[in-house]
Amino acid sequence: MPIPSQHGVHKRSLLRDNVFGSIRDAIVDGTFAPGERLKDTELETWLGVSRTPIREALLRLERAGLVVAVPGKATIVAPYDLTSTVNAQRVVAAMHELAARLAVPLITEDSIAAMVTANRRFEKALERLDVEAALSSDDEFHAVFVALSGNDVLQEVLEQTTPIIRRIERMRFGSFTARDSVSQHAKIIEHTRRGDVEATAIACRENWLSLRFALSQ
Numbered sequence: 001m002p003i004p005s006q007h008g009v010h011k012r013s014l015l016r017d018n019v020f021g022s023i024r025d026a027i028v029d030g031t032f033a034p035g036e037r038l039k040d041t042e043l044e045t046w047l048g049v050s051r052t053p054i055r056e057a058l059l060r061l062e063r064a065g066l067v068v069a070v071p072g073k074a075t076i077v078a079p080y081d082l083t084s085t086v087n088a089q090r091v092v093a094a095m096h097e098l099a100a101r102l103a104v105p106l107i108t109e110d111s112i113a114a115m116v117t118a119n120r121r122f123e124k125a126l127e128r129l130d131v132e133a134a135l136s137s138d139d140e141f142h143a144v145f146v147a148l149s150g151n152d153v154l155q156e157v158l159e160q161t162t163p164i165i166r167r168i169e170r171m172r173f174g175s176f177t178a179r180d181s182v183s184q185h186a187k188i189i190e191h192t193r194r195g196d197v198e199a200t201a202i203a204c205r206e207n208w209l210s211l212r213f214a215l216s217q
Contacts, residue, residue, distance in 0.1 A: 019049055020057040027066050027077050028166045029132075034079040038067065065164050080167065088164035093208035095158050096142060100188075100201040103148035107192055115144050115192070119185040126179055131170055138169075141185055145204070168211060180210060 023043065026032045043054050058075050061067040065084050069075045078084075103111075118140035125133035146155060184207040191200040 016053045016056055019047055019053045020060050022047060023054075023057050024061060024064070024066060024163050027061070028163050028170070030167075030170070032077045034077050036077045038075045038077065064160055085165055085168055088161045089208065089211055091161045092158060092165060093205045095154050095161075096145065096208055097201045097205035099142075099145040099149040099151070099154060100192075100204040101197055102151060102154075103145040104192055104195065104197045104200050106148050107195075111144050111148065112189060112192060115141055115185070115189050118144075119182060119189065122185065123179075123182045126182065135166070135169065138181070142204075165211060181207060184210065 023032075023038075032038065038058065040051050040054055044051060047054065058067055058069070062069050062075075065081075065088070066078050067075050068078050118137050122134055122137035122141060125131075125137055146158065149155075184203065188200055188203045188207065191203055
């Protein structure tokens, strides 16, 4: 399997979450392609950790639907699956709707300014077809509500489910079809400024469900 050129990226004392995050991100960004076999020895070389945290990370990734383990044979990167992706999308949309309901009553001018800035960066990244910058800016935008929600369980659910749809988002953000998200973000900001919890929550949910058009292509 192809692995990043850097070896020993992490120290031996690396937290399990970082091992999980590194492998997860390599799957999401396409470094490890769907169907690719993940070999413990090569992952050890890349990450600079022992097999134990790697196996634990792979088990977590299997529960998240990003890898498939064939007992006694191999662990492979899960192929794109429409059903599991749509299921994850619905959960993500519901969590962001909840985050909005919790966050809007607590919103500040600084928070709104952060959303405006993130959406401007998002728009510019889409114009350049810069997928990484678009994803980062989109994360910054939605993170405002997630952080203000103060709900740790909500954040944990999003950490588990968002990577499943992230692989599809990468395809969308590399095309001009994603520009609708800029105006959707603007509507979310407008509703937030007015303090309209219901309208903001619905707009957030629809923003995440709009990914269905990319999934159907």
